[in-house]
Amino acid sequence: MTIAGAPAVSTTAGRPLLGGRRLPLDWIGTVPFLAYVAVFLFLPTVIVLGGSVFDANGSLTLVNFSHLSRVYIVKATIQTIGLSAFTAVVGAILGALVAYAIAVGNPQGLLRRLTLSVSGVLAQFGGVTLAFAFIATIGPAGFVYLWLAQHHADIYARSTWLFELPGLALVYLYFQIPLMVLVFLPALDGIKPQWREATESLGGGTWHYWRYVAGPLLAPAFLGATLLLFANSFSAYATANALINQGQPVISQQINGALSGEVGSFEPGFAKAIAVEMVIIVTLVTVLYSLLQRRTSRWLQ
């Protein structure tokens, strides 16, 4: 990963810095930055990758990865994928509805600007604050819960699901929906009114328009955004950790567990293997996303 320095030397043909010396020294200007990035970005990456395949004695091993088959890790992985898929799909559908409601309005209108600004404000919601906001709303002391309880509707009749996976899914939607609005709105704006008119003049109705024109055009953008939402929720940690104290149902919490040794044992090599698993999944999803994004931008210019 430290390739950055090499081409710097060969591609510099700038003015000589000192007097008449012809040695290309321009790359020296980038040294502080590259050194910093090498220590605090590349080195951690190398530590994660290397530490996952080497044991304490420095010999190659796959034992860390074999631990990934432990029951609780497999369970956490499946749960996280399920949670991410659910919040991605539901968030994408609801977000697309909101985006559509904005897109059909006046493009210069107050409502549109307001909604986008509110999304920006919501963007400041850190994970911990977000968890507390929901605890204050529908937690066992939250006013919505108390109000419902007064009206004989106990939403926690079966279990306090806010502090379990279903609650996490609800809280995640709070950031998934605005993200979908921001990502999907440009695609909706790219749909040209002429296409609708062309459909109408050829005798097509609303169904035909969505099924054969707008639908297929928007599908890659929609799928791509859904994948982005998936990666977004898959790599989240703060919200889950602030909301759920027991069981560590999310894979990012398992990293914390293996790293801190609070639950189970201190296993830094294993933490790295889980980290690599996460990176692989996120990278796969991101690559698919960028492929779909490229396809979208071909149509919606």
Add this chain to the structure above:
Amino acid sequence: MAAVRGGFQRSKRLKLQVFRTVVLLAAGIFFLVPIGAMFEFSTRGVGDKPRTLEAWQSIGTYPDLVAAITASLELAAITTIVMLVLLAPTMVWVRLKLPGLSPIMEFVCLLPLTIPAIVLVVGLAPIYNWMGNNFSDSILTLSFAYVVLVLPYAYRSLEAGLAAIDVKTLSEAARSLGAGWLTVMWRIIVPNISSAILNSAFLSVALVLGEYTIANNLLYNNLQVEIAFLGRANAGVSIAVAVASLVFAFVILVLLSFFNRGRGRLQLADLQQVMRTERG
């Protein structure tokens, strides 16, 4: 989507109006009620007592909390300064002298977006361990990691600012009039990209104040870690602080949109991604 405004039958337009109202109303409720609930919760009196600002007033009586707030504010300042000193001159330098390097520069700066913070912290742990033994274990060392987290947003914002001016012509003109590189940087480039610099500074402050993952895993008590910890003992105070930090972030956002009139404007998507990093 002007298509739909094209004017067909009345009923269709009415249906669309109803759809819009229902969707936006439902979204409004879902997104605004939790914020209101936090205000409500933090002003609640004990038992049957009336509304009170007790939780807000007692913020100062928690020494750990005050220490965490101070640490987070210091971290925000240090991170912003280190980021600017490290990134801005390098970006100008690459633009002027090493244009071939700019794709690599971009790749490196955007790389942290693809690495979840929880993954980064696994690799940072041994480094911080070593630093703690040989150098310093102060909470302020967290800014080293935070600069990396801020890189993508700062890069984008500075890049937009630099793209809007002609760095080469400006600096060559200044150089031919006898200015040194420091003068060029400080008196020519910086004033011309001041709004981009402010943008990146605001983003970095917002990110640092909301950061939880790295501090939590490296066992440092910054603002968010302390809020989460306190929430288990005294939810009222904890939520009051959470609201306060939200209001503070909101003020930053307003300031940002105030300074944000020129070119190189910050995109909403950037803010959204800051949020992602904070949660990461």
